[in-house]
Amino acid sequence: MALPASSIAxxxxxxxVQGLSVRFRTPRGPVLALRNVSVEVPRGSVVGLVGESxxxxxxxxxxxxxxxxGNASITEGSLRxxxxxxxxxxxxxxxxxxxxxxxxxxxxxxxSLNPVRAIGLxxxxxxxxxxxxxxxxxxxKAADMLRRVGIPDPERQMGRYPHEFxxxxxxxIAIAMGVLERPELLIADEPTTALDVTLEAQIIxxxxxxxxxxxxxxxxISHNLGLIAExxxxxxxxxxxxxxxxxxxxxxxxxxxxPYTQALLECDPARIAEVHRELPTITGDVPNLLRIxxxxxxxxxxxxxxDRCRVEQPADYPxxxxxxxxxxxxxxxxxG
Amino acid sequence: xxxxxxxxxxxxxxxxxxLEVENLHVRYRMMGPxxxxxxxxxxxxxxxxxxxxxxxRRGTTLALVGESxxxxxxxxxxxxxLVPIAGGQVRFEGRxxxxxxxxxxxxxxxxxxxxxxxxxxxxxxxxxxxxxxxEPFVIHGLGGRDLDAEARRLLALVGLPRDFAGRYPHxxxxxxARRVGVARAVALSPKLIIADEPTAGLDVSxxxxxxxLMTRLQRELGLTYLIITHNLAVVRHVSxxxxxxxxxxxxxxxxxxxxxxxxxxPYTAGLLAAQxxxxxxxxxxxxxxxxxxxxxxxRPAGCEFHTRCPRAQPLCRQQRPAVHRVSASHLHxxxxxxxxxx
Numbered sequence: 045m046a047l048p049a050s051s052i053a054x055x056x057x058x059x060x061v062q063g064l065s066v067r068f069r070t071p072r073g074p075v076l077a078l079r080n081v082s083v084e085v086p087r088g089s090v091v092g093l094v095g096e097s098x099x100x101x102x103x104x105x106x107x108x109x110x111x112x113x114g115n116a117s118i119t120e121g122s123l124r125x126x127x128x129x130x131x132x133x134x135x136x137x138x139x140x141x142x143x144x145x146x147x148x149x150x151x152x153x154x155x156s157l158n159p160v161r162a163i164g165l166x167x168x169x170x171x172x173x174x175x176x177x178x179x180x181x182x183x184x185k186a187a188d189m190l191r192r193v194g195i196p197d198p199e200r201q202m203g204r205y206p207h208e209f210x211x212x213x214x215x216x217i218a219i220a221m222g223v224l225e226r227p228e229l230l231i232a233d234e235p236t237t238a239l240d241v242t243l244e245a246q247i248i249x250x251x252x253x254x255x256x257x258x259x260x261x262x263x264x265i266s267h268n269l270g271l272i273a274e275x276x277x278x279x280x281x282x283x284x285x286x287x288x289x290x291x292x293x294x295x296x297x298x299x300x301x302x303p304y305t306q307a308l309l310e311c312d313p314a315r316i317a318e319v320h321r322e323l324p325t326i327t328g329d330v331p332n333l334l335r336i337x338x339x340x341x342x343x344x345x346x347x348x349x350x351d352r353c354r355v356e357q358p359a360d361y362p363x364x365x366x367x368x369x370x371x372x373x374x375x376x377x378x379x380g
Numbered sequence: 381x382x383x384x385x386x387x388x389x390x391x392x393x394x395x396x397x398x399l400e401v402e403n404l405h406v407r408y409r410m411m412g413p414x415x416x417x418x419x420x421x422x423x424x425x426x427x428x429x430x431x432x433x434x435x436x437r438r439g440t441t442l443a444l445v446g447e448s449x450x451x452x453x454x455x456x457x458x459x460x461x462l463v464p465i466a467g468g469q470v471r472f473e474g475r476x477x478x479x480x481x482x483x484x485x486x487x488x489x490x491x492x493x494x495x496x497x498x499x500x501x502x503x504x505x506x507x508x509x510x511x512x513x514x515e516p517f518v519i520h521g522l523g524g525r526d527l528d529a530e531a532r533r534l535l536a537l538v539g540l541p542r543d544f545a546g547r548y549p550h551x552x553x554x555x556x557a558r559r560v561g562v563a564r565a566v567a568l569s570p571k572l573i574i575a576d577e578p579t580a581g582l583d584v585s586x587x588x589x590x591x592x593l594m595t596r597l598q599r600e601l602g603l604t605y606l607i608i609t610h611n612l613a614v615v616r617h618v619s620x621x622x623x624x625x626x627x628x629x630x631x632x633x634x635x636x637x638x639x640x641x642x643x644x645x646p647y648t649a650g651l652l653a654a655q656x657x658x659x660x661x662x663x664x665x666x667x668x669x670x671x672x673x674x675x676x677x678x679r680p681a682g683c684e685f686h687t688r689c690p691r692a693q694p695l696c697r698q699q700r701p702a703v704h705r706v707s708a709s710h711l712h713x714x715x716x717x718x719x720x721x722x
Contacts, residue, residue, distance in 0.1 A: 096583035097554065212672055240447040240610055241654040242669040249667045267583055270656030274663055293660040311584040314613035315658045321595050323588035323617060329553070
């Protein structure tokens, strides 16, 4: 399933983020929300971006989409989509990609659906590029996709407005709109967080099917480890704006090497086989991004911290063929 | 799974019933009688909670689990008197606090506290933490107390530094805001806390902190909890008993161990199977429960779950299942349960 990143030629990656740093201007000073982040999405794969709130997951997604807020700027790095550099593209060039070859599904579908326009019309709107198709053909295409994502009787439903659908149906509609133009990359930012587990399972299955059918690559953002394990081939762990570990889904879940990844997995009550009233936690707080600590970002909370961690920033050490961890412990083991 | 770890050890003060709910019925009015007649609707009310009975022992935790729209939040609100009850009884320490005054007597509101779902939006943005956590004293005419001392006591109780008293909600992280919510709930030393999704939206590391805080306070203050949640992974660790709700009814209830190890109702089994496994080698290949909860305005005949049940038989479409008893604590409403019923 997941190919080791090293064996893939560059063109095989739909998305290549290299050394990306994003800075937000705030009244209290610059916030370095992403620092030297490198992520690859091989064509046809599902890459999971996991991390706690404030880790920079959504910032990365918005940077790729070119949808960052006005006070954010990319200070370093490159974003290559299908071999083409996205940074420096003119707004109309980016617009030509967005919604066509590159699309996104958000956590709350109400924010991406227009509340005063029937969903059928919205699905026609997003096909504005296709001048060769007639209106009837566009309608049929929209109805087919709605049926595909599990909306019964789509021809009739297309006249209804977003508020007339349940939360689960709205998210299906948002996904149908996201994949309508068969994008090469779909970014899904916490697409099931607002849904019940039963619907969540249906949406995950839907994303799996769509990937199989259309060979869509997916960048799946979640803080839910269970969903990451269910869906993804490759997992990237973000902490306080840095990628602390990345590898295949089995590397991350079965052989995590970074103490943060290990702590995060230990905290998940679904992974604790024995019943315990007292649940594990990660002591301490996420560092303030206005004052990034020197050394390792996780040092203040790390159970295995030692002197070097507080003064020197660790490099990305290989822990397997496609497995990297940004931790001095790996260097110690290699040296020793 | 280790046997010892699963032994439920009821807290020392357990035994006595704190809350007894019998055949509780809550309904919302949808429209007036004339409109209902014109639209030819048989029922102009939505039955949000139907025929719910349970008993909660002092010092224990009951988890209410179900999808959105199952009535679990309404049930919590009805017990506190925030939503009027249409039928049935709520007995608290043997008394019926909602009988004379449908909104509940004031002393009852000191004994039963509510922890709301979204802590940041349930805290007034213009008030300091001190003002927020001492507000219950003012509301209950206890403003004469040394409120600064109470604020210090409550902050210490929930593990927040003393200088947090001067902060505003927007200066708090999600976990800190939950702690303030817990402080408000325990301010008047209640006996029962109804917690609506106490950890929804929190990261796993912070989720553990809040649940551990609630467990510690339960032990120290002898609290009884009614936790409303859809997170079964958490329920397994923190609750003594679990009730599964579907369209306003308890379809299964029992000790948490009975629910997780010997689920009788196909809905319970479906909810359990819908939990994602944080293990890439245990991926599910099929979706356990299809569809969504039907509209409460169009309640299916017979067993309400038959429209989604993988085991539904003709009988399920015609006849509503009665309550079947598996053990003294384990009840379900299913014609064709997944386990043998004695």
